Every structure is written in structure tokens, then in C-alpha cells.
Amino acid sequence: xxxxxxxxxxxxxxxxxxxxxxxxxxxxxxxxxxxxxxxxxxxxxxxxxxxxxxxxxxxxxxxxxxxxxxxxxxxxxxxxxxxxxxxxxxxxxxxxxxxxxxxxxxxxxxxxxxxxxxxxxxxxxxxxxxxxxxxxxxxxxxxxxxxxxxxxxxxxxxxxxxxxxxxxxxxxxxxxxxxxxxxxxxxxxxxxxxxxxxxxxxxxxxxxxxxxxxxxxxxxxxxxxxxxxxxxxxxxxxxxxxxxxxxxxxxxxxxxxxxxxxxxxxxxxxxxxxxxxxxxxxxxxxxxxxxxxxxxxxxxxxxxxxx
Ligand SMILES: [Zn+2]
Numbered sequence: 001x002x003x004x005x006x007x008x009x010x011x012x013x014x015x016x017x018x019x020x021x022x023x024x025x026x027x028x029x030x031x032x033x034x035x036x037x038x039x040x041x042x043x044x045x046x047x048x049x050x051x052x053x054x055x056x057x058x059x060x061x062x063x064x065x066x067x068x069x070x071x072x073x074x075x076x077x078x079x080x081x082x083x084x085x086x087x088x089x090x091x092x093x094x095x096x097x098x099x100x101x102x103x104x105x106x107x108x109x110x111x112x113x114x115x116x117x118x119x120x121x122x123x124x125x126x127x128x129x130x131x132x133x134x135x136x137x138x139x140x141x142x143x144x145x146x147x148x149x150x151x152x153x154x155x156x157x158x159x160x161x162x163x164x165x166x167x168x169x170x171x172x173x174x175x176x177x178x179x180x181x182x183x184x185x186x187x188x189x190x191x192x193x194x195x196x197x198x199x200x201x202x203x204x205x206x207x208x209x210x211x212x213x214x215x216x217x218x219x220x221x222x223x224x225x226x227x228x229x230x231x232x233x234x235x236x237x238x239x240x241x242x243x244x245x246x247x248x249x250x251x252x253x254x255x256x257x258x259x260x261x262x263x264x265x266x267x268x269x270x271x272x273x274x275x276x277x278x279x280x281x282x283x284x285x286x287x288x289x290x291x292x293x294x295x296x297x298x299x300x301x302x303x304x305x306x307x
Contacts, residue, residue: 004116005043014093021288022135033294048100058146064130080132094137101144125167142173158234163242164252183225210253243287265303
């Protein structure tokens with residue numbers, strides 16, 4: 001047993017407007033599939049702790065973090081951007097989500113676990129240093145990566161993001177950090193409207209047009225991500241795992257299949273095995289077709305478990 005499964009019931013209580021695609025049922029869809037597949041028996045289950053303010057401020061401005069705490073409503077919804085609201089439980093959920101990544105990082109760096117999957121929400125990759133947007137409040141993956149660098153003193157961590165949307169928040173927070181490599185494939189032009197390739201050497205942005213399918217995605221991963229990761233020789237690999245690039249997810253215009261998620265996870269596990277003793281922390285981002293989300297996240301975790 002070398003793969004951790006980290007979640008918290010607080011993450012189910014954050015709920016936005018009715019029929020919002022980023023809904024609590026997403027976590028249940030994944031957990032149900034993990035249980036039905038029998039994998040849950042072979043995962044080590046942990047409850048996510050809360051992230052603390054100091055850990056959040058490694059990625060976010062002090063005033064921004066304070067603003068999120070102050071905006072937490074006693075009842076009703078607090079509007080943050082056209083798609084992003086806080087209910088009275090959102091702050092707790094956001095602290096657990098960021099805390100999950102920190103805890104996962106501690107587990108894999110200590111050697112207690114080799115890999116970890118964080119089944120948490122709200123997601124994080126659109127949250128910029130000082131902006132909540134796109135269903136995200138704290139940038140969970142950037143908070144975790146900066147914990148690895150600043151607390152555990154790692155020199156090189158790689159973050160890959162296969163969500164159909166660009167991880168603009170992760171780029172915003174980490175773009176000038178010499179200790180982080182960020183590789184992202186995403187639909188372009190599309191939300192959140194990022195213009196394209198970055199000039200930063202450690203920002204491997206791969207914008208791809210609507211309609212992108214398996215061959216184009218796999219070529220981009222092979223040709224851009226894997227080369228960059230091997231050159232970088234990371235000590236830990238983080239995955240922003242969004243499953244909305246699937247052909248049956250209406251939120252995006254890519255045509256990936258279940259097999260593409262299995263394939264990309266295998267490739268990432270292989271480079272993790274080669275460069276960083278297999279250490280990998282994967283965190284849930286998007287994925288809004290509940291059946292597809294449950295199935296593809298389970299397939300992703302199965303590969304992480306070497307099963
Ligand atoms: Zn997405």
C-alpha cells in the first residue's frame with residue numbers, strides 16, 4: 001500500500017448556486033467509483049487537515065487571504081466572480097483542500113507514502129495570487145508546491161496540468177519561481193482567456209485548438225512536457241488533475257478518452273519513478289460529467305497505485 005487517498009467531509013458542504021457544475025456530487029462520484037472498483041481497500045485513507053494562513057501566504061497576498069476569511073458569509077452566498085461564490089462552509093472547504101495538498105506533500109517527502117491523490121474541492125488552479133476566479137479560492141497545487149520548496153527545501157518540483165482550462169493561477173503564482181516547472185495543455189482560445197505561449201523557460205504552456213483529440217494531446221505531452229520534465233529532473237511531481245478535457249464533458253471542447261488519462265498518468269508515473277523515487281501528488285481540478293469524472297479519476301488513481 002503506497003498511495004494515499006486524502007479528502008474531507010467539509011469539502012462536501014461548499015455549495016454554490018443550484019445546478020452549478022462544480023458541485024459536491026463530484027467528490028462522491030469519484031469516491032463511489034473508487035469503492036465500486038475495489039481500489040479503496042488498497043488506498044490509505046487520510047482526512048485532510050486545514051491549511052494555515054502562513055502556508056496560504058506563500059502563494060497568495062496577505063490582504064487577499066484576509067479578504068477570503070472576511071468575505072465568508074454567515075448565511076447566503078458571497079459573490080466573488082461571475083462563476084464563483086462562497087457559502088458559509090466554503091472557507092472550511094477551501095482550507096481543507098489546500099491542507100490536503102500540504103499533507104500529501106509531507107507524506108510523500110517523508111517516505112510514508114509514495115503517491116497521493118487528493119479528492120477535494122473547491123479546485124485551485126484558476127486562483128491567482130490576489131484573485132478568486134473560475135470556482136477557485138486558494139491555489140491548492142501552488143500552495144503545496146511552495147510548501148515542498150520552502151518548508152521541505154526541495155530545489156525542483158514539476159507541476160503538470162491536464163485540465164482543459166489553462167492553469168492561469170498556477171502560472172501567475174509560480175511564473176518567476178526558479179524552483180518550479182509548470183507544464184500545461186489547454187484549449188485555446190477559451191476560458192480564462194490566456195493568450196498563449198509563455199516566454200518563461202520553466203512555463204511550458206501548450207495551447208491547443210478546440211477539437212483536440214488523443215493524437216495531438218499525446219504528441220504535446222511527449223514532445224513538450226516529458227522533455228521539459230526530464231531536463232528539469234524534478235524531486236517531486238504535482239498533477240493538477242482535471243478531467244474536463246474528456247470528449248463527453250460539455251465544459252470543454254477537447255476529445256480525450258479514458259485511455260488518454262491512463263496513458264498520461266503512466267507516462268508521469270514513469271518519469272516520477274525515474275527521477276524522484278516515484279513521488280507524485282495529484283489534486284482534483286475540473287471534471288463535470290459525473291460518470292466520466294468518477295471513471296477517469298479512478299483510472300488515474302489505479303495507474304498511480306501500479307495496479
Ligand atoms: Zn477545467
